[in-house]
Amino acid sequence: MTKYLVNPLPYDNSNPNLILDYAKKLKGKTFEDILSADPNLTEDEKDRIRTKYNNPKYKWSFWNLIEESYFFYKKNNDSEADFPEAWVELKVSPYFDNEWKIRGKERISLTMINFNADYNKTFEESHIYDKCSLLLLIFYLYKKEQKKMDYIMNYIDLFQFPEEDFEILKSDYNIIIEKIKRGEAHLLSEWDTKYLWACRKWQKTKKWTTTITTQPFSNEPAKTRAFCLKVPYVTSILNRYIINNKHTYWNIIKDLDILKKTTLEEYVLSKLKLHYWEDADELLLKYWINPKRKDRYAALANIWIRDIFNINKEDIIDEFEKANIEVKTVRLDSKWKPCEAMSFPAFKYLEIIDQKFEESDLYDLFANQKFLLIVYKYDDTKNLKFEKAMFWNIPILDIEWPIKDFREETVKRIKSGKYNNLPKESENMIMHVRPHAWKSSDTFTTPDWKSATKKCFWFNKSYIQEQIEKGGN
DNA sequence: GCATGATCATGC
DNA sequence: GCATGATCATGC
Numbered sequence: 001m002t003k004y005l006v007n008p009l010p011y012d013n014s015n016p017n018l019i020l021d022y023a024k025k026l027k028g029k030t031f032e033d034i035l036s037a038d039p040n041l042t043e044d045e046k047d048r049i050r051t052k053y054n055n056p057k058y059k060w061s062f063w064n065l066i067e068e069s070y071f072f073y074k075k076n077n078d079s080e081a082d083f084p085e086a087w088v089e090l091k092v093s094p095y096f097d098n099e100w101k102i103r104g105k106e107r108i109s110l111t112m113i114n115f116n117a118d119y120n121k122t123f124e125e126s127h128i129y130d131k132c133s134l135l136l137l138i139f140y141l142y143k144k145e146q147k148k149m150d151y152i153m154n155y156i157d158l159f160q161f162p163e164e165d166f167e168i169l170k171s172d173y174n175i176i177i178e179k180i181k182r183g184e185a186h187l188l189s190e191w192d193t194k195y196l197w198a199c200r201k202w203q204k205t206k207k208w209t210t211t212i213t214t215q216p217f218s219n220e221p222a223k224t225r226a227f228c229l230k231v232p233y234v235t236s237i238l239n240r241y242i243i244n245n246k247h248t249y250w251n252i253i254k255d256l257d258i259l260k261k262t263t264l265e266e267y268v269l270s271k272l273k274l275h276y277w278e279d280a281d282e283l284l285l286k287y288w289i290n291p292k293r294k295d296r297y298a299a300l301a302n303i304w305i306r307d308i309f310n311i312n313k314e315d316i317i318d319e320f321e322k323a324n325i326e327v328k329t330v331r332l333d334s335k336w337k338p339c340e341a342m343s344f345p346a347f348k349y350l351e352i353i354d355q356k357f358e359e360s361d362l363y364d365l366f367a368n369q370k371f372l373l374i375v376y377k378y379d380d381t382k383n384l385k386f387e388k389a390m391f392w393n394i395p396i397l398d399i400e401w402p403i404k405d406f407r408e409e410t411v412k413r414i415k416s417g418k419y420n421n422l423p424k425e426s427e428n429m430i431m432h433v434r435p436h437a438w439k440s441s442d443t444f445t446t447p448d449w450k451s452a453t454k455k456c457f458w459f460n461k462s463y464i465q466e467q468i469e470k471g472g473n
Numbered sequence: 474g475c476a477t478g479a480t481c482a483t484g485c
Numbered sequence: 486g487c488a489t490g491a492t493c494a495t496g497c
Binding site for chain 3: 474475476477478479480481482483484485
């Protein structure tokens with residue numbers, strides 16, 4: 001049973017909108033403001049809580065503090081909703097704001113997975129469905145250099161999963177359940193799914209023994225996991241529904257019955273397939289794309305996909321944004337070899353040397369991004385034709401070993417001042433480092449406080465070829 | 474012929 | 486004014 005800590009409560013907990021009205025008063029406040037105003041705690045207790053949250057070694061969710069010191073309740077049964085009368089679940093989550101765009105910082109954890117009990121529940125019978133149908137989201141601004149208790153809460157709103165997201169959440173859910181049924185709970189990864197995933201839980205805050213559990217169809221121990229909304233999905237909720245930015249969003253699949261019969265990927269590919277062998281340069285003319293721009297075929301792919309699905313060229317494709325599916329283009333020569341390597345955003349020398357692989361931008365890119373590769377090929381008459389489209393994720397084994405090693409070698413050389421001699425295409429099977437700047441004088445600061453041309457990671461041509469031949473997923 | 478270094482047009 | 490998604494230009 002939920003225990004209430006003050007009487008009467010300063011808000012009406014039976015109605016979602018009245019809870020929201022009270023929650024909105026948190027806007028502009030810090031966690032310190034909330035803690036200091038708590039009438040139930042002694043100064044000693046407050047100090048203990050401050051120390052716990054400010055400790056940079058641990059990531060404690062602020063959910064507990066907001067629950068007890070602002071909403072004045074304490075739960076002792078996790079399976080019940082946070083506000084049981086109103087059927088509302090409270091989530092407190094950080095976001096980044098770097099002037100250009102606002103992004104969610106972390107996944108939002110919905111409910112723990114009990115491998116031994118949940119595998120025979122349908123999505124509709126699951127806790128995600130009954131407990132998380134209405135979320136009260138409180139987003140606070142994360143700043144690296146700031147004490148955690150001084151973070152400010154800025155965006156507060158109720159959120160309900162849109163109907164069109166349900167089928168995709170459900171298909172993600174089923175992918176996870178199927179994996180448990182195959183005895184592969186220990187192999188779950190964020191690579192598997194689009195909006196939802198089974199993330200590891202309590203890795204740093206609890207004892208080792210509680211982070212490992214059993215699974216029903218294998219003797220292999222598995223890590224404790226929870227159903228979570230992936231970071232790109234959180235970013236999309238923030239931008240689309242809470243901040244209400246000026247963009248217009250369109251779904252590729254408007255008819256929900258289609259998603260019950262097929263997946264997003266199958267549907268998209270079945271439509272694009274009808275356009276294989278169209279001529280890329282003719283399409284440039286058709287869409288008025290400047291043939292001198294270097295990203296002309298990428299620009300073409302973006303306009304042309306929107307045209308096929310009846311979406312305006314400046315509008316956002318909802319499913320692609322929520323699952324962070326990025327369109328990338330590859331040109332193959334007449335012998336099926338890629339004409340160019342594939343680039344990614346430039347890295348900062350001073351940042352990359354401080355990041356562990358698992359926390360690096362490169363890892364984040366591959367863990368949270370999926371690719372829709374648009375492949376063009378030069379035919380025997382040197383005309384560039386649309387060859388095929390494929391959805392692609394980097395194979396997890398490539399990340400775990402060769403790419404990790406490659407990145408560590410890069411970091412080692414930057415640290416020792418060899419930032420102008422980084423791994424080349426001829427040195428590594430998968431990736432290399434090359435300049436990515438608008439002039440060679442466009443530089444970043446190096447660890448020895450000099451500067452060097454901005455560079456980025458590139459996929460080798462041979463690796464792209466290999467992955468295209470494998471056919472994607 | 475290809476790997477490597479240099480740079481372009483665009484959009485926010 | 487710079488990040489982006491690439492292609493172009495060169496030198497071995």
